[in-house]
Amino acid sequence: MNKPNFIISGFPKCGSTALHYYVDAHPEIFMPKQKELHYFTQSNISKLNKGPGDLEAKKSQIKCSDSYFKMFNSVRSEKIIGETSPSYINYPESFKKINKELENPKIIILLRDPIKRAYSNYLHLLREQRETETFSKSLDLESFRKSQQYSDFWFYTFNSFYYEKIIEAKKVFSEVLILTQEELNIDTKKTLTKVYKFLEVDSEFTPSNLAKRYNKGGLYKKNFVTNFIFKQGKIKTFLKKVIPISSWVKSIKNSIISNYHYKADPIDVDVENKLVKVFKKEVDNLTKIGVDTSTWNKNFFNK
Numbered sequence: 001m002n003k004p005n006f007i008i009s010g011f012p013k014c015g016s017t018a019l020h021y022y023v024d025a026h027p028e029i030f031m032p033k034q035k036e037l038h039y040f041t042q043s044n045i046s047k048l049n050k051g052p053g054d055l056e057a058k059k060s061q062i063k064c065s066d067s068y069f070k071m072f073n074s075v076r077s078e079k080i081i082g083e084t085s086p087s088y089i090n091y092p093e094s095f096k097k098i099n100k101e102l103e104n105p106k107i108i109i110l111l112r113d114p115i116k117r118a119y120s121n122y123l124h125l126l127r128e129q130r131e132t133e134t135f136s137k138s139l140d141l142e143s144f145r146k147s148q149q150y151s152d153f154w155f156y157t158f159n160s161f162y163y164e165k166i167i168e169a170k171k172v173f174s175e176v177l178i179l180t181q182e183e184l185n186i187d188t189k190k191t192l193t194k195v196y197k198f199l200e201v202d203s204e205f206t207p208s209n210l211a212k213r214y215n216k217g218g219l220y221k222k223n224f225v226t227n228f229i230f231k232q233g234k235i236k237t238f239l240k241k242v243i244p245i246s247s248w249v250k251s252i253k254n255s256i257i258s259n260y261h262y263k264a265d266p267i268d269v270d271v272e273n274k275l276v277k278v279f280k281k282e283v284d285n286l287t288k289i290g291v292d293t294s295t296w297n298k299n300f301f302n303k
Contacts, residue, residue, distance in 0.1 A: 002072035002081055006106040006199055007098070009169075010086035012159050013120040014110040015181035018214040020084040022192055025207035029199065030078035032071035034060065039068040040094045040101075041087040051150030053130040058151070080199050090152065090159065092168035099172050106198065107173045111286070112181040113296040114160035114279040119267050120217055121156050127220060127230045136271045157278060163285040182295040219264045220257055276300060 008016050024031040039062040049055050062068045072081055089109055125131035145154045170176050177198045184191045196203040276299045283300040287293045
């Protein structure tokens with residue numbers, strides 16, 4: 001039975017989609033057609049489905065071991081097998097199960113400026129027309145949404161707390177690579193070389209999709225096209241199963257919607273200052289363990 005020997009394990013909205021497609025292009029690496037399997041965190045997230053659109057969004061997640069391992073039946077000569085599930089890193093209680101079932105896989109963790117990550121998370125749900133509140137109000141509602149068992153994707157600050165989860169991952173997994181979305185964007189080739197070396201495949205390989213950018217972010221004008229692409233619905237869920245979102249499908253989608261894209265308003269200054277206080281200690285701790293935070297919000301480093 002084929003098993004993954006590495007996982008791209010979050011965090012959400014930190015570049016895992018782009019990295020998934022970049023490593024999938026490598027001839028020595030196999031990635032399943034479906035991204036974001038979320039198999040090992042089903043016991044944590046399956047009941048978190050009370051938010052708008054949550055039930056539909058979860059239909060593509062893998063619920064049982066047979067379905068999970070079938071995802072890797074198409075492995076041929078590839079020596080490295082991976083999968084991408086951004087939920088894994090958020091639930092340290094799942095780490096031992098992952099480590100046991102997959103026999104000590106390598107773990108890649110992607111981080112991002114926690115404030116930008118939280119806002120990107122908010123904009124994602126706004127694009128899908130599931131989020132209806134302002135960013136400020138949605139932050140105030142996080143505890144309430146947790147109590148009502150919304151999907152954890154609605155927990156904007158929860159998804160931006162990295163440090164303790166990374167420490168727990170390092171206790172369980174013997175090989176952990178930490179990257180930032182910022183370094184992936186600034187020097188994609190250099191970052192991929194680091195990834196390929198970590199996975200012990202040809203690090204000189206340059207993927208043909210190197211110049212492509214995935215999940216552009218921001219907002220889009222509402223019309224039939226963008227509603228169909230972003231809103232959760234039965235047709236969209238069905239199509240995701242029939243036509244897996246491969247790199248070329250993603251490129252076509254991005255090309256279609258690019259004309260409707262516009263830049264979101266910047267975060268309100270008062271909200272930004274509030275979040276600096278929330279995450280300052282977090283960023284300090286990450287810096288101490290060697291995470292490159294130099295491109296993150298400068299206010300984190302003011303004394």
